[in-house]
Amino acid sequence: MNGPALAAAAAVRGGERSAREVLDEHLARVEERDGELHAFLNLTAGAAREAAGRVDEAVAAGIDPGPLAGVPVALKDNLCTRGVATTCGSRILEGWLPPYDATVVRRLAAAGALIVGKTNLDEFAMGSSTESSAFGPTRNPVDPSRVPGGSSGGSAAAVAAGFALLALGSDTGGSVRQPAALCGVVGAKPTYGLVSRYGLIAFASSLDQIGPFATTVADAALLLDVVSGHDPADSTSLAGAAPRASEALGRGVEGLAVGLVSELASAEGLDPRSAARTREAADALAGAGAKVEEVSVPAAVYGLSAYYLIAPAEASSNLARYDGVRYGRRVDGADITEMYLRTRSEGFGAEVKRRIMLGTYALSAGYYDAYYGKAQRVRTLIARDFEAAYQRFDALLAPTAPGGAFPLGSKTSDPLLMYANDVCTIPSNLAGHPAVSVPFGTDDAGLPLGVQVLGPALGETVVFQVAAALEAAAPGVSR
Numbered sequence: 001m002n003g004p005a006l007a008a009a010a011a012v013r014g015g016e017r018s019a020r021e022v023l024d025e026h027l028a029r030v031e032e033r034d035g036e037l038h039a040f041l042n043l044t045a046g047a048a049r050e051a052a053g054r055v056d057e058a059v060a061a062g063i064d065p066g067p068l069a070g071v072p073v074a075l076k077d078n079l080c081t082r083g084v085a086t087t088c089g090s091r092i093l094e095g096w097l098p099p100y101d102a103t104v105v106r107r108l109a110a111a112g113a114l115i116v117g118k119t120n121l122d123e124f125a126m127g128s129s130t131e132s133s134a135f136g137p138t139r140n141p142v143d144p145s146r147v148p149g150g151s152s153g154g155s156a157a158a159v160a161a162g163f164a165l166l167a168l169g170s171d172t173g174g175s176v177r178q179p180a181a182l183c184g185v186v187g188a189k190p191t192y193g194l195v196s197r198y199g200l201i202a203f204a205s206s207l208d209q210i211g212p213f214a215t216t217v218a219d220a221a222l223l224l225d226v227v228s229g230h231d232p233a234d235s236t237s238l239a240g241a242a243p244r245a246s247e248a249l250g251r252g253v254e255g256l257a258v259g260l261v262s263e264l265a266s267a268e269g270l271d272p273r274s275a276a277r278t279r280e281a282a283d284a285l286a287g288a289g290a291k292v293e294e295v296s297v298p299a300a301v302y303g304l305s306a307y308y309l310i311a312p313a314e315a316s317s318n319l320a321r322y323d324g325v326r327y328g329r330r331v332d333g334a335d336i337t338e339m340y341l342r343t344r345s346e347g348f349g350a351e352v353k354r355r356i357m358l359g360t361y362a363l364s365a366g367y368y369d370a371y372y373g374k375a376q377r378v379r380t381l382i383a384r385d386f387e388a389a390y391q392r393f394d395a396l397l398a399p400t401a402p403g404g405a406f407p408l409g410s411k412t413s414d415p416l417l418m419y420a421n422d423v424c425t426i427p428s429n430l431a432g433h434p435a436v437s438v439p440f441g442t443d444d445a446g447l448p449l450g451v452q453v454l455g456p457a458l459g460e461t462v463v464f465q466v467a468a469a470l471e472a473a474a475p476g477v478s479r
């Protein structure tokens with residue numbers, strides 16, 4: 001199986017290309033185009049050049065630098081990088097320097113990757129367009145008048161624009177898969193607990209997972225395989241051997257049973273073109289030898305409502321720590337209460353405040369059972385309905401987003417319209433299951449669309465196997 005990251009790593013390991021040369025080629029593209037796109041909040045070119053030097057020295061000394069030797073990787077700016085600004089797209093973390101590296105950052109470095117910079121995101125990863133970043137939006141490389149999706153819009157744009165071969169993002173309700181779809185690249189959310197969250201700044205801890213971006217399924221699998229696996233520093237990290245995403249790529253789908261999720265394939269607000277592409281994807285898999293049928297996952301329709309109670313509830317608790325005492329920005333006041341008030345009023349943007357209020361309300365005495373408690377019960381039903389479907393099917397299929405990339409500013413005044421972007425991605429987060437978005441054709445404006453392959457917990461091997469078959473069958477994107 002192939003991909004430019006696999007090819008670059010092979011060339012660097014084999015001594016055919018230097019890591020420095022691969023890096024410089026990508027940095028030149030950043031130089032050329034990131035002024036317009038704003039995928040990066042902070043470029044770490046100096047450190048990347050030093051890392052490239054170490055990789056080249058290792059190769060010269062006959063030492064294998066690892067599976068990502070010389071591969072430029074971009075990191076969402078909610079992943080902690082020791083001594084390097086990590087802002088979460090928020091004013092409240094301005095000036096804060098993490099005292100440690102996230103586990104994924106350590107694993108990337110150990111695999112020979114070159115970290116080129118920290119990418120833009122919706123503030124605290126809350127959003128679907130990267131427009132709620134306190135530092136200004138990112139633009140979609142395919143059409144700069146449009147959003148790249150979000151919240152990991154900077155990472156998606158960095159890969160789509162050729163600034164990095166790979167990127168990491170975080171996916172709480174779709175924030176890797178939706179921007180991947182809108183930028184025409186591959187993006188995956190792994191099984192909850194497969195990738196360590198140590199050093200990922202928390203949004204909604206029971207849903208957050210770090211996931212890979214790449215231009216091909218095989219490259220995404222390569223990156224996932226490097227960062228996944230048990231980490232004692234994360235209490236929710238799964239024990240035991242991690243499934244290998246790259247194990248079954250190229251095996252095709254002959255004999256596999258794939259279900260098209262009826263409720264998601266006909267979700268409210270879905271662009272007819274997105275629905276049509278999902279059906280074409282189902283037909284393509286059937287043509288490749290899979291047994292494809294429609295399947296109902298009835299509780300999936302309640303995913304959006306349950307998520308917008310559970311995620312804000314967890315966020316309201318997680319974000320209580322930004323108090324002007326422990327991290328980043330402080331705005332002084334006459335007493336401590338006024339200091340808290342001013343710090344949080346000035347440090348957080350409108351969307352973050354909205355989530356904190358929603359979450360605090362959902363958790364308040366008298367409302368807890370009716371909102372948070374009920375949402376948790378719905379979450380259980382969704383997981384059960386998926387488990388029932390996986391008794392009959394190896395993998396499921398659904399659209400990634402309701403439509404293609406939308407114009408900047410077109411959804412910022414209506415939070416519900418923005419939230420509706422996540423209708424097809426959220427169910428996998430609530431269930432804790434893996435899903436991969438694969439580019440599959442375009443909408444009527446010629447913008448990329450994505451189709452998701454969903455699988456059961458720890459089903460990464462089959463999910464990536466089906467995703468690779470879908471990629472091979474996808475119509476080209478001509479624009």
Ligand code: GLN
Nearest residue numbers: 125126127172173174175
């Ligand atoms: N768009 C969703 C939200 O705003 C998902 C965000 C995410 O996955 N980080 O909450």
